[in-house]
Amino acid sequence: MGSLQMSLIQKTGFLQDGETVECSHFVEHMMLTANRVMATGDTLRSYLNKLGMDYGMNFNAHTNRTFTEYDLVSTRTDEAYVDSCMEILSDIAGGASICAMDLEEQRERMYNEVYNRYFNVFARQADASEAVFLLGSTPDECHQMRLDGTKRMTRSQLENFYNTWYQPQHQCLVLIGDVTDGVEDMIKRKFGSRPSMPTPAVAVSDFSKQNLMIERHGKAEFRIKLTFTQPLLTQSEKETPKFFKDYFALKKSCSALHDRMTKRASDDLALVVGYRLEDRFSLLMQYTYSINGEDADGGLIALADSVANILDDIRNNGVQIKMPKDMLNKKEFALQRAQALKKLQEGDGKDNTIDPVTPISECAIYSLPLYKQEDTDAYWSYELSGKDVSDYCKQFLKKSGLKIECILPYGYPEREISEKLNALLRQYNN
Numbered sequence: 124m125g126s127l128q129m130s131l132i133q134k135t136g137f138l139q140d141g142e143t144v145e146c147s148h149f150v151e152h153m154m155l156t157a158n159r160v161m162a163t164g165d166t167l168r169s170y171l172n173k174l175g176m177d178y179g180m181n182f183n184a185h186t187n188r189t190f191t192e193y194d195l196v197s198t199r200t201d202e203a204y205v206d207s208c209m210e211i212l213s214d215i216a217g218g219a220s221i222c223a224m225d226l227e228e229q230r231e232r233m234y235n236e237v238y239n240r241y242f243n244v245f246a247r248q249a250d251a252s253e254a255v256f257l258l259g260s261t262p263d264e265c266h267q268m269r270l271d272g273t274k275r276m277t278r279s280q281l282e283n284f285y286n287t288w289y290q291p292q293h294q295c296l297v298l299i300g301d302v303t304d305g306v307e308d309m310i311k312r313k314f315g316s317r318p319s320m321p322t323p324a325v326a327v328s329d330f331s332k333q334n335l336m337i338e339r340h341g342k343a344e345f346r347i348k349l350t351f352t353q354p355l356l357t358q359s360e361k362e363t364p365k366f367f368k369d370y371f372a373l374k375k376s377c378s379a380l381h382d383r384m385t386k387r388a389s390d391d392l393a394l395v396v397g398y399r400l401e402d403r404f405s406l407l408m409q410y411t412y413s414i415n416g417e418d419a420d421g422g423l424i425a426l427a428d429s430v431a432n433i434l435d436d437i438r439n440n441g442v443q444i445k446m447p448k449d450m451l452n453k454k455e456f457a458l459q460r461a462q463a464l465k466k467l468q469e470g471d472g473k474d475n476t477i478d479p480v481t482p483i484s485e486c487a488i489y490s491l492p493l494y495k496q497e498d499t500d501a502y503w504s505y506e507l508s509g510k511d512v513s514d515y516c517k518q519f520l521k522k523s524g525l526k527i528e529c530i531l532p533y534g535y536p537e538r539e540i541s542e543k544l545n546a547l548l549r550q551y552n553n
Contacts, residue, residue, distance in 0.1 A: 127200050127300035131193040131212040132487050134295070135288040137253075138188050138326040144272030145233065146284045148186045152233055153281055154193065154215045155184055156225035161214045174207055182211065188253060189328060189401075190488045200301045206309055213313040216294055221281045233273045241266055244340045248530060251338050256526050259331030262338070292319045295487035328402055329355060330524065334548045337529045337537060343414045345423045346530035347430065347544075351523035351551075353404040358490055369515070370478075370494065371503040373398050376516035377406065379442035384408075384433065392426070400481050402489050406519060414532065423535075427543040431550070438520045441513030448508040460505035467502045470495075525551040 140146045153159065157168040157178055168178045176182065184193040193215055197208050240246040247262070254265030296310060330352065360366060381396035391413045399405040412426050448456060475495035477483065486493055527544050531537065 127197045127205065127298065127302065129195045129197065129205075129209060129212060130297040130299075130484060131216055132295040132297060132484050133191040133193070133216075133289060134189070134293040134488050135325070136187050136189045136191060138328055139284075139288060140272075143276065143280050143284065144268045145237070146272070146276065146280060147191060147288075149229070149233055149273065149276050150221075150281050150285050150289075151184050151186045151191045151193075152229040153221050153225070154219060155182065156222050156229060158224045159222040160220060161211070162218060163210065163214075167211070170211065174204070188257065190484075192484060200303050202303045202305055202309075205303050205306065209309060209313055212296065215289075216314060217289060217291075217317045219285065219289075221278055221285065223278060226278055230273060230276065234270065237266075237269045237273055248338050248340075248528070251336055252528055255333050255336040256330050257328065259333055262336075287322060290320050290322055291317050293322065293325075295484075297483050297487065299483070327355065330526070334525065334552060335527050335529070335541070335544055337531060337541065339533050340530055341533055343532060345412045345414070345426070345532070345535075346409065346528075347412075347423075347427065348407065348409040348528040348530075349430070349434075350526045350528075351406040351520060352526065353519070353523055355403050361491060366492070367494070367499055368503055368506070369404065370400060371500055372507060372512050372515040373404055373406065373519065374500075375444060375446075375507075375512045376442060376519065379444040379512070380406075380408070380437070380516070383442065391422075398480065400489075400491065401485060404519075406523070423531075423540055424543060427540060427547070431543075431547050434520065434547075435550075438517055441510075441517045444509045444512050446507055446509045446512065447504050448506075456505065463498070463501040463505050467498045470498075520551075523551070 136147050137145075155167070157166060159167050161167060161170055163170060165173070171178050171182060181196045181198075182194070184191060186192075193212060195208055195211055197205065199205075240250055250266065251262035254260050254262045258265055260268075291314070294314075296314060298306065356366075377396050377398045381394070384394050384396065393411040393413075395407070395409040395411075397407045399407060408430075410426060410430065412422060414422065447459060451459065475497050477486075478494040478496045481491065481494055483493070485491065525548055527548060529540065529544060531540070
């Protein structure tokens with residue numbers, strides 16, 4: 124039997140909270156409350172039971188800075204069943220109520236969830252990064268604001284947020300799996316009749332002026348994460364051939380950077396080099412260095428110096444990479460290029476996959492084009508030389524802003540490594 128996941132993407136999150144901190148997250152909780160009465164007259168719990176689903180098992184949601192995602196996992200794909208399941212997401216998308224009966228229970232759950240993030244090392248570090256680089260506050264200040272917002276939230280504030288932002292122009296429905304016949308008509312029937320209402324301007328996720336975050340954990344290891352960020356992309360920039368060209372060059376640059384850096388890495392060092400595409404292009408490098416008795420005092424300082432030297436060399440000399448344009452004879456190159464261009468122009472998509480680093484949901488959230496990996500990559504492979512990619516990498520580092528996250532073991536002195544990292548920041552951000 125096939126399976127299907129349906130997701131309602133609400134393109135508003137923490138950035139739209141304004142002074143009602145945690146409001147977007149609280150609304151998410153209220154949409155999932157057991158006693159909330161749906162347009163069908165059922166409570167959410169009783170409706171899920173009718174569908175043979177356990178409350179809390181097949182239906183969940185999460186909220187981050189730019190969106191809330193409601194996920195409904197169905198194990199049946201017959202049309203009537205899918206239609207009934209879609210009713211849940213349609214109900215949330217417009218006209219849903221805030222259930223007063225469940226408000227205080229959800230407030231307690233929210234408070235505990237936010238409070239306990241401080242004791243989960245990964246959640247605490249993610250929150251600290253958001254606080255420092257996006258909100259320009261300290262991690263402790265941000266954590267307290269979230270707790271206070273949860274305690275003070277009123278039903279009227281939740282209703283106002285829902286009525287303001289839960290509008291068709293801020294929503295997208297994503298279906299993944301065995302999609303039934305007639306589903307397009309089903310979507311139009313359930314979601315197509317709601318008129319769009321005016322909403323405030325959506326907040327832009329730009330960075331604060333703070334560039335360094337230092338956090339602690341209980342592991343016997345250091346971690347340095349460098350994030351090189353380009354300026355925000357405009358919508359018109361996302362729709363040009365240059366967008367795809369730059370994205371391909373960034374991926375190839377990351378692959379070459381990873382190969383080069385791993386050759387020089389010691390057994391104590393784990394290295395990750397990656398890229399991200401949301402509302403801008405970003406390049407990430409994360410070094411995780413295990414402590415041993417011989418270099419506990421100087422290992423991280425030496426690592427910071429090594430990273431600075433490698434980056435300086437790359438910014439001046441680029442990366443070493445070969446492309447088909449560098450290796451094939453002219454006749455074979457021309458043939459391969461023509462074939463790649465023909466397949467790209469045909470655009471039937473039969474042999475394509477969407478770039479795995481950019482999920483469909485993020486394409487919807489950030490208004491990104493769906494990136495067809497095989498055809499598009501094949502085309503640019505025969506358009507760009509190794510020098511083109513190397514030059515792109517050099518320019519990317521030269522024109523990017525740099526943010527650094529450093530995770531130190533408890534008790535490790537901070538002053539010297541802070542000086543080293545601030546020196547690296549000055550080199551890139553001035």
